[in-house]
Amino acid sequence: MILCIGEILADMIGSVKDGSLFYERKAGGAPFNVACAAKKFGAKAGFAGSVGDDLIGDFLIKYAEEKNLDILLINRDAERNTTLAFVELDEKGERSFCFYRKQTADYVLPYVPQNVFENVDTVHIGSLMLSEKQGLEYAENIAERARAENKLVSFDVNYRTDIFRDRKSAVDSYKKIIGYADVVKFSEDEVEIFTEEYIDNELKNKLVCISLGAEGSEWRYKGKRNRVPTIKVTPVDTTGAGDAFYAGILSKLDNLPRAMLTAEKLDEIFAFANVCGALNTLGRGAIDCLPDLETVNGKLNS
Numbered sequence: 046m047i048l049c050i051g052e053i054l055a056d057m058i059g060s061v062k063d064g065s066l067f068y069e070r071k072a073g074g075a076p077f078n079v080a081c082a083a084k085k086f087g088a089k090a091g092f093a094g095s096v097g098d099d100l101i102g103d104f105l106i107k108y109a110e111e112k113n114l115d116i117l118l119i120n121r122d123a124e125r126n127t128t129l130a131f132v133e134l135d136e137k138g139e140r141s142f143c144f145y146r147k148q149t150a151d152y153v154l155p156y157v158p159q160n161v162f163e164n165v166d167t168v169h170i171g172s173l174m175l176s177e178k179q180g181l182e183y184a185e186n187i188a189e190r191a192r193a194e195n196k197l198v199s200f201d202v203n204y205r206t207d208i209f210r211d212r213k214s215a216v217d218s219y220k221k222i223i224g225y226a227d228v229v230k231f232s233e234d235e236v237e238i239f240t241e242e243y244i245d246n247e248l249k250n251k252l253v254c255i256s257l258g259a260e261g262s263e264w265r266y267k268g269k270r271n272r273v274p275t276i277k278v279t280p281v282d283t284t285g286a287g288d289a290f291y292a293g294i295l296s297k298l299d300n301l302p303r304a305m306l307t308a309e310k311l312d313e314i315f316a317f318a319n320v321c322g323a324l325n326t327l328g329r330g331a332i333d334c335l336p337d338l339e340t341v342n343g344k345l346n347s
Contacts, residue, residue, distance in 0.1 A: 051171020285331020
């Protein structure tokens with residue numbers, strides 16, 4: 046089972062109609078997206094996060110309950126509002142973010158009880174919480190618990206410049222959590238931020254997953270690497286595509302013995318994940334248009 050821990054928020058996706066800008070409310074937050082996608086792709090998956098005691102929090106709790114996740118721990122914070130992410134799309138469906146996130150609930154996260162933790166095989170940690178001292182300490186504690194109990198630890202870098210304005214301190218915080226991880230996801234831009242030297246030298250014994258958009262993805266593991274192409278699509282909205290891609294990887298890694306991570310197996314896993322990510326760009330929002338396992342496998346085998 047995969048337990049995803051971190052932000053759950055509302056994506057406010059903008060569009061222009063008759064000269065006016067409208068925002069459509071969608072459920073989001075990278076680790077919540079990953080949990081919902083992994084469940085859709087056939088894995089057992091759960092989520093732990095926090096919302097405010099407000100209308101957006103009500104919407105997200107109801108939405109999460111409808112996803113039939115195997116574990117759902119959502120704290121309702123009476124002192125903070127739910128985090129919002131305003132999203133604007135260009136003509137190619139590529140998105141730009143602006144977060145409304147001052148004194149919000151996403152980094153004040155619930156304790157995961159030991160009896161719940163014992164039933165988890167993979168712990169996936171989101172990154173938005175790392176911008177706050179309380180969130181960073183929480184992430185370190187969860188990662189330490191996971192390592193002590195021999196869980197597979199996953200981390201998605203998901204660097205956001207308007208959250209982490211001081212790049213050096215942000216990278217230092219990230220590296221603390223990356224140090225615990227067995228599997229780490231980067232975008233192409235994030236590889237430049239952390240540098241090839243760091244990734245190839247410091248992370249050589251970890252599975253590094255690099256999303257490349259329309260070019261597919263790349264894996265690096267124990268001195269080997271390969272680029273895996275993806276299918277061609279015409280994107281409507283790329284919000285959550287990287288999360289769907291990563292959920293595809295985690296759903297295949299969960300309970301897979303590490304001795305089976307051969308180059309051939311990794312190519313197979315990343316080809317599956319590429320299709321997951323590509324198909325998720327065909328509708329608006331990170332979760333509402335997720336393909337199911339049958340659709341992904343059908344496209345993969347066509």
